[in-house]
Amino acid sequence: MEPTRFVTDASLEFVARRLRFLGFDVASHRGARLEELFDVAARDGRVVLTLSDRHPRKWAHVESLRLPRGDAGAAVRRVVERHAPAGAPFSRCPQCNVALRRRSAFEAVGEVPARVTRAGGPLTWCPACGRWYWLGGHVTRLVEWLEEATGKQVPLPQAGPGIPGPDQVGGSSADGADA
Numbered sequence: 552m553e554p555t556r557f558v559t560d561a562s563l564e565f566v567a568r569r570l571r572f573l574g575f576d577v578a579s580h581r582g583a584r585l586e587e588l589f590d591v592a593a594r595d596g597r598v599v600l601t602l603s604d605r606h607p608r609k610w611a612h613v614e615s616l617r618l619p620r621g622d623a624g625a626a627v628r629r630v631v632e633r634h635a636p637a638g639a640p641f642s643r644c645p646q647c648n649v650a651l652r653r654r655s656a657f658e659a660v661g662e663v664p665a666r667v668t669r670a671g672g673p674l675t676w677c678p679a680c681g682r683w684y685w686l687g688g689h690v691t692r693l694v695e696w697l698e699e700a701t702g703k704q705v706p707l708p709q710a711g712p713g714i715p716g717p718d719q720v721g722g723s724s725a726d727g728a729d730a
């Protein structure tokens with residue numbers, strides 16, 4: 552399957568974040584009308600994710616995927632069953648949809664709790680919003696949610712040589728908003 556890139560609005564922000572955790576490229580246009588989403592999708596080669604059953608005739612050639620309202624797990628599953636992600640799980644910023652960069656624990660000193668830098672990583676960082684991400688207890692819960700929703704295994708990022716595994720790293724990242 553070729554990776555699919557998506558565009559959506561604020562009504563699916565929670566679902567969009569969960570999809571980004573799985574590696575999907577999901578652009579958000581918060582206040583956009585449906586017509587504007589189709590316009591962006593046509594221009595950027597994206598598929599519209601929407602709660603609406605409306606598909607304006609002008610954009611009949613642009614693909615969209617209607618997701619169920621009020622059931623984030625079912626919505627995520629519908630995307631995963633039909634489309635391939637653009638990258639690995641935990642490789643995109645769930646807030647900004649930007650590819651995360653791997654950085655050393657040394658560079659994170661003073662920006663994340665000391666116990667996280669002491670554990671040594673792996674740490675990733677978003678060049679757009681400056682948030683740091685690491686494997687902690689919150690990731691275990693998130694992976695459980697994602698596996699329950701999709702019925703598939705969600706591999707964690709590989710720890711590098713000399714880097715402790717996820718079970719040795721505690722704590723939580725700046726992304727507590729919807730975890």
Ligand SMILES: [Zn+2]
Pocket residue numbers: 644645646647648649677678679680681682
């Ligand atoms: Zn970010």
